[in-house]
Amino acid sequence: MNRDIDATIEVVGVHKRFGPQAALDRMTFTVRPGRVTGFVGPNGAGKSTTMRVILGLDAADSGSALVGGRPYRSLPEPLRHLGALLDASALQPSRTARNHLLWQAHSQGLPAARVDEVVEQAGLGQAARRAAGGFSLGMRQRLGIAAAMLGDPPVLMLDEPFNGLDPDGIVWMRGLLTALAREGRAVLVSTHLMGELEGTADHLVVIGRGKVLADTGVRELLASVSDGLVTVRTSERARAEAALRGAGATVRAVGPDTLGVSGLADEHAVAVLGRNAVPFSEVVVHRASLEEAYMDLTRDAVEYRGVPAAGESAC
Secondary structure, eight states: TTTTTTEOOOOOOEEEEEETEEEEEEEEEEEEETEEEEEEETTTHOOOOOHHHHHTSOOOOOOEEEEEEEEEEGOSSSSGTTEESSTTTSTTTTTBBHHHHHHHHHHHTTHHHHHHHHHHHHTTTGTTTBBBGGGGGGHHHHHHHHHHHHTSSEEEEETTTTOOOOOHHHHHHHHHHHHHHTOEEEEEOOOOOOOHHHTSSEEEEETTTTTEEEEEEHHHHHHHOOOOOEEEEEEEEEHHHHHHTTTTTTEEEETTTTTEEEEEEEEHHHHHHTEEEEESSEEOOOOOOOOHHEEEEEHTOOOOOOOOOOTTOOO
């Protein structure tokens, strides 16, 4: 990685309309080096449009999108600055995987040896001389990652990189994203798989209806939406409830041997039960998942919502 290149993406006040529809409405955020930034939002929120504006594929009506302080289209040998995967199917199907990468490398003045390096890094060594048109979605994703890595760029932007990957591929992708950020690169990942981001992303930009709804660290976001509910499992529910209420907690039954406790930290609940000699087998703090936090943030920004099946409730 060329550490002399500024490894940031800056989106400042970007507005973009398609006819009467505002796709992006004063979109502003920064992707910083050394961390994985998740870029999430409902369908139609503006994620793909934002990434296309960053790459100069769509022109913003106003505002700016800069890579290392410059418009992407003005960069010499742009693959050395930013590697992107927007569409894993954007390839010539009769061309082999290696040749697909070779012509991209040639356009940037990169040696053939670099192609072989990224082929191995993406786990495509045995398939490199096969026609890419016969690849599965997961293999095309790996090929797209290899192409994004060709220029050893300090900035990477990946749209739905987990799509089509098998469990082994998902584990590989998680490790790759974490390793790239650890090397000091800025990594922007758009995905609908909140579970994958929860174990991978350091930061989140959540958008809805073309606007930024949250620009925050993952830990900070989870802490802000966690309700602080403590569940206590005990064989003597009545005694436990009396002791916890006496300590000022709000208590409700959530199961035959389980209480939900709020207004009292878990360690304090343990101390209260201990002082009152109330037996218990488990005290657990409920912490919101990233999916719960995301659903809470975007609840009013979903444009395409299906009708729940009978017996289900709408989100």
